[in-house]
Amino acid sequence: xxxxxxxxxxxxxxxxxxxxxxxxxxxxxxxxxxxxxxxxxxxxxxxxxxxxxxxxxxxxxxxxxxxxxxxxxxxxxxxxxxxxxxxxxxxxxxxxxxxxxxxxxxxxxxxxxxxxxxxxxxxxxxxxxxxxxxxxxxxxxxxxxxxxxxxxxxxxxxxxxxxxxxxxxxxxxxxxxxx
Numbered sequence: 001x002x003x004x005x006x007x008x009x010x011x012x013x014x015x016x017x018x019x020x021x022x023x024x025x026x027x028x029x030x031x032x033x034x035x036x037x038x039x040x041x042x043x044x045x046x047x048x049x050x051x052x053x054x055x056x057x058x059x060x061x062x063x064x065x066x067x068x069x070x071x072x073x074x075x076x077x078x079x080x081x082x083x084x085x086x087x088x089x090x091x092x093x094x095x096x097x098x099x100x101x102x103x104x105x106x107x108x109x110x111x112x113x114x115x116x117x118x119x120x121x122x123x124x125x126x127x128x129x130x131x132x133x134x135x136x137x138x139x140x141x142x143x144x145x146x147x148x149x150x151x152x153x154x155x156x157x158x159x160x161x162x163x164x165x166x167x168x169x170x171x172x173x174x175x176x177x178x179x
Contacts, residue, residue: 010023026100041090045099106157
C-alpha cells in the first residue's frame with residue numbers, strides 16, 4: 001500500500017515543499033528544489049501542476065507520440081492523490097499552484113469552478129502544451145505570483161481569483177485543441 005502524505009493547508013504545503021507563505025490560501029511553488037519522501041501526496045485544496053520537464057519515456061501523464069512535448073498540466077481537486085511515478089512524487093522542474101476553495105468565497109469563480117471539468121480528469125488525461133501555450137500559462141502564473149507579493153487587502157481575493165479564472169479559461173481552450 002502506498003504511503004500518502006496528506007497536506008491539509010496551503011501553509012502546510014509551503015512548509016513541506018520549502019516555500020515561504022505569502023498568502024495563507026494560495027501559493028505558487030517552484031518545484032526545482034522540492035523533495036518528498038512519500039510515494040504519493042494528497043492535497044486538501046485545488047492544485048495545478050505545470051510539469052516543464054518530463055522524461056521522453058515518461059508515461060505518467062498519458063503523453064502519446066502525437067502530443068506536444070513542451071510542458072504538461074495536471075489539475076487536482078481537493079482530496080485528489082498524485083505521484084509522478086514509483087520513484088518520485090512531484091516533477092523535478094515546473095510549478096505548483098495551490099489554492100484553497102475558501103479563497104474563492106464571494107468571487108465569481110466560486111459559482112462556476114465546477115464548470116472546469118478537467119479537475120475531475122485522471123492524470124493520464126493531462127493537458128500537453130506547445131511552447132506558445134506554455135508561455136501563456138507561465139505568464140498567468142507570473143501574474144498570480146506578482147499579486148502574491150502585493151500586501152493583502154480587500155481586493156486581493158478578487159484579483160487572484162480573476163487571474164486563476166483566466167488561467168483556467170486558457171486551459172479550457174488548450175484542452176479543446178487537444179481533444
